[in-house]
Amino acid sequence: MSKDVEVSNKTRAIESDTTRLRYFRTNNREIKISKLNPKHGIQQEIDQALEYRKSNQLRNDHQRELLEKGYRLKNIIGSGSYAHVFRAKDLRQSFDVAIKLIELDKCSRHYRDVCLRNEIYVIRELSHENIVHFYEAFNTNVAYVMVMELVDAGTFADLLKKNGPISDDRARRLFRGVFYGVDYMHSKLIAHRDLKLENILLNKYGQPKISDFSLSVIWDGKHFVTDWCGTPPYFAPEILQGIPYNPLAYDVWSLGVCLFIMTNDTLPFMFVDYQEMLQKQLNRDWKFRTRYERFISDDLKQLIRAMLDPDNNNRIKISDLLQTRWLRTNQMMETPRLCY
Template structure:
């Protein structure tokens, strides 16, 4: 696969290979649902289509067998006729260019990108499951298993940051697991090249994983925001529940700023793991852990003084989340978890949920008008 120069990322050059690929054969009309013609087209590329893995408003992910690679793959098919104009103009060209530049053991590998008719097809590595489904199935992870997966995730995030790429949508659904349950980071729909000390202005991702600076609707540094999201993921790994109640954005931000993170006495956790989580979910970005500090942390290194956390923290318990529960996000537990799973669990991300913060749920309160994010802000 040819590599696109970095200059194409931000300029969206209409003559670039990526943009030309997107615009190719734009005059054809196809439905988002695969039909016989779709399967015939994909067969020309040596792809025998299998089951549906996920669907979105204008995209679908299916399994397929690649005759060229001689193994199963995942194919993401985007219907450009249904995709928003801003997504096609800003986010899609950037995503495709980034996908062609990255190569890491713990990032989903992209094998090919091609278009037919109004469809764009991304052929990529097939995963077994995602982290959210895995935790829903088996419950919270023990610290050894969580350490292995989290270290792999940090390795992928560190790689991206080293080449000035920020993900901006880190969440359990985007942490895929292969047949060996090794991490494969996915979904670069909101990823972008970021320069040193450059502020980001696109408020993207899921509120449950978003840092306090993003939820306040102010320009933010994307690398520390990625770190915060990693902290939420680690908490979910070891507790099988969310660190914050996201059903009320105003209250969510207040709890984040006041460091009101509940560590349940019913779920033993090492002191080192708890301290790492606190350093990741630090509201002050100057004090928030860096990648280097994470990699050198005692918990990551396996230096554990105690596996029992018996203290009763002063932090409040959020709607009973801290109580012992067998599975994550059981809809019968409380309304917070019902709203969380509805927002979080999308097998395929449409790559265009800028207004995640401004949901249509009448119970959701908006902090102020700065949080009503519109498509016009989606410039970076």
């Protein structure tokens, strides 16, 4: 019998008379469902079962070709509409890696011809301890494959969801590595343009790693760029205004939003539409949450204000940011910590 979970007409919900809990049963697999919302729980388990079957099918479809390249797929760790990330074993080096499978027949032409090509070109130029390391890329019969460093202790977004806002000291430890990584990129005139909590990963030692360079650009250092890209809550004013912009300054703004969210557990700008968002940005209409403000040092507040300067010509540069008093505090005393 296949180990894949089958969701069919045999799938059913039963209620136990003794425990008054609801269960989801499929192919002798029985999962306890919350009695507070059994319908939601059952649907969630059905979705998980379907996803499990889909990931197994994907793995089986690609396993043979990847084995020939020296990789054995394990479990899926992330999935989108046309891209799927697996933990895999590098059979030549005997360590685990992350393999991103991109189904070319399902992705848009723009992504295939612009974003993917751009990401590969940029990431090959980068080698830094705070940037996810790229090993190789190749085509199979049905997908494009990227082999990268495995960074599997979650993202900044996961950390915030699990533990709530972080302390001033922990923010310094975490963001110092991110700032070093971005400074390295900017020294090569490479702008990320989609820096957000979900794109900053953590390894088991608590070391941050910047990922996903599909929107990045190599700037010529002279002519401002004009394409509108990124993730809405992290848009800088110049993006919303639709004017040519310095992509390096855009990265600093997005990092300022990340730093604000991680220490305040909310967005700096609450908005209904982009026009309202822009007006609040230009008016500096944001403030630290009262319940957390007393835990945030004056040095950190000053840094965030400098990063969220609506005038990108006055906005602090990443190289200057590294010299701020907040970031240099206790620098020699801090060591990596394990994340579990």
